[in-house]
Amino acid sequence: MDTIKIQRRGRADKIRRAAAQKSASAPAYAIRKIPYYEFMDEEGLVRIERQADWLIQEIGIEFRDDPVALEIWRRAGADVDGVRVRLPEGMCRELCKTIPSEFTQHARNPARNVVIGGNNTVFAPAYGSPFVRDLEKGRRYGTIEDFQNLVKIAYLSPWLHHSGGVVVEPCDIPVNKRHLDMVYAHIRYSDKPYLGMITAKERAEESVEMTRIIFGDDFMESHCCVMGNVNANSPLMFDKVASEAIQVYCGANQGIIVAPFILGGAMGPVTTAAAVAQALAEGMVAGAFSQLVRKGAPFVLGNFLSSMSLKSGAPTFGMPEPTMSNYVIGQLARRLGMPLRCGGSLTASKVCDAQAASESADSMHSTAIGGANYVLHAAGWLEGGLTMGYEKMVLDIDRLGGLQRMLLGMSTDENSLAADAYLEVKPGGHFLGCAHTMANFETAFYESRISDSESFEQWVDNGSKDAVMRAHEQWKAMLAQYETPEIDASKHEALLEYVEKKKASRKDAWY
């Protein structure tokens, strides 16, 4: 008996080591080896592109409350009528040509640098939820402690490449100061790349300045070390939050992601092709503007489309129309040669149930196959983005590992075809102990850390835990084993000093 136990323990140890090595060797970002899926035919793509061009040329896009932006457009030769900007034929596409088709966002740990664009995919956690939820404490407003916890979980996850931005709103910190604590948390508790804040010009600037403390002015001048993520005020409108964020980030030669958020039937037409065309128009105009601010600045074309429930008029997620748009916008972005943000593990569900999982899966499958380069909301999203889920975060991350395996494709080399195995194993036999199986089984299959494949009886013996209960145990264990990554002491001190000085310089504001 004891011998068997020891052997079993030996095997378990071996497997744990193998799993640990897999995490350690997980690449800093996913490099796609499989072809793209050409969902829409050439004629359809051209029709959408023509519609986008027509919107840009004839209807125009408004830049509100930002005279500087209007002046930039006027100087560039756009038709500026009040706050409405129309671009003459060809101007928008011409300006977009200087957008880098791929670029590196640097991390303070160079091993974590990510390449955004081309055949690469970068996964980042969900962004912007005021609420947080876990199995023990339920749904509540997010705090800075939750924010730090989520940054730590993302740091420990081999399948998340990026620390994200507002992983949850730290509602216990004044609105005019929380950007400082958030950027600090990304820098201190992770060594992966991150997003700066954008809700006001000052906060965008301070996000860039904090990044300068880590990377240095010279390096930042020619390398992307932080990005901002802003939405268009669809339809066909940018407010100054967006246009100023573009000016701050691109002005410093840092990256900007501009994502139209279109709920079909509200911020855009109810038909999906129109919403895609509008998103393309809004994104291209933002891209052109970014290049007027600074030629060659990193820009990511964003896209966030949702559908609507006929019953309630509420936004729905993971439905076939936005799923299709993930495929189509991927094609359109590649035709422009622009890096693309789209998709995510999206759902309208309030909890981590079957609805949440199936909506997220269809959304993410199309996101990955469709060729998104930067995927915000890849993990944790619940309730249409209102809530960040601890369990949802680790459930989603586990599936991201599987998708990354899929992006590598299926090998058909000699070892994979296993001709030798058929000389060893006869028809009607089994391959369990054959040489080919022994040589390959540790790497043959993606090993989920959440999925349970044991027998019903074993599962009952282990407490009949569903996926959410196992996910709860997993994130708790991750936080228990978390160790803060090393940081240069003087830089860290300068960072803390900067945060304290800024906080002392202004009164708390809660809106």
Place this chain on the structure above:
Amino acid sequence: MDTIKIQRRGRADKIRRAAAQKSASAPAYAIRKIPYYEFMDEEGLVRIERQADWLIQEIGIEFRDDPVALEIWRRAGADVDGVRVRLPEGMCRELCKTIPSEFTQHARNPARNVVIGGNNTVFAPAYGSPFVRDLEKGRRYGTIEDFQNLVKIAYLSPWLHHSGGVVVEPCDIPVNKRHLDMVYAHIRYSDKPYLGMITAKERAEESVEMTRIIFGDDFMESHCCVMGNVNANSPLMFDKVASEAIQVYCGANQGIIVAPFILGGAMGPVTTAAAVAQALAEGMVAGAFSQLVRKGAPFVLGNFLSSMSLKSGAPTFGMPEPTMSNYVIGQLARRLGMPLRCGGSLTASKVCDAQAASESADSMHSTAIGGANYVLHAAGWLEGGLTMGYEKMVLDIDRLGGLQRMLLGMSTDENSLAADAYLEVKPGGHFLGCAHTMANFETAFYESRISDSESFEQWVDNGSKDAVMRAHEQWKAMLAQYETPEIDASKHEALLEYVEKKKASRKDAWY
């Protein structure tokens, strides 16, 4: 106030009517309008095909306990060595050429006829579980009452096209008689096409005979009205259950689906490309055999690959390797011009949790995009196929509706591009009440019957029900509203007489 309520009720009624119309007008099967996804390149596909040919020519495939099958092979010119059959170069592919690339399976209601093959997709419920599970009664052995219930639910579901076969094992009926009750239930409680039974030659024959009572001998001679579904005994082996079922079904010019079930590392090599090649070889040999039995008989190339957990050695489902194989086997089947069965809403989970939903979703997304023509296990499957879930069934069906929407693609016609809407709605405005929205909103989006998109507060007010609780209510309501479809009285009487006569002719056997 009252006026508002009445208006609301009017709107709700209108929406209910629209939803009912959608179900009624749901097509009998899905006709794909979108391109296929070419996941693997030409070189990889050729390598897999060469490996399959090598297995067929050099290793060979065994046909055990069926001297008739061996004699058929011998007469056709195969190299028969004991029970091992090797086919000379080119013979297998030549024989497979007479397999129809698409065929119609007739239903007793002609409006429910399905076309299998080509650009068509037919969804059928899960097959073969001994256990059944629902939220109220938990997990238990299936009974004939469960069987009938599941047939009724499938009948009422617009997104399931086919009644399937052993939707659950009716464990309360003797093993040598249950095929009679199962085929009767498909005929009586549904009017959709169905699968006959295959576990013994006699049961296959009686399934065909019962079908003859409904369709008539003459019609059956030239039309497919029933199909059987059998597995290969992988690796590279068929027992007489499989080879006799092929003889019975194809001998009567009816359809047969032959699906190698390969758990990588057990019934095939642990590397996925090898398992795909082996499945292709086994399927092609079965296809060739079907054509020796009767040239032109309907044959469906089956494929069922699963991966393995490194932790437990147990089969896993919905993982990236079988997901990839859904794409690749689709390419291979199209190159052969053969109808394909693969995929399904597969999972290893014991319950309808996030694991079940995400594994099923990745499996089904690739199944649909990959081009499967007949999808067994499209709804209800739990626990690696050991359990059929009532709630899982309706949850899966709801997602099948979404996938069918996706198969139709994204329209880019004038109405879809909605140029007029931009003349009505200005930048920064909203499209909620505009003419284009009003004209299109009822058909613009797939309307899920399970997903909840209401606010958190509304959801709490409605009892904080997760997707499984809502699914439970849904299938109960479906059964409550079920009405038995009409059937020709004399045929029904003849059918009952046949079943009674056969039951009386043999003693109960429980194995």
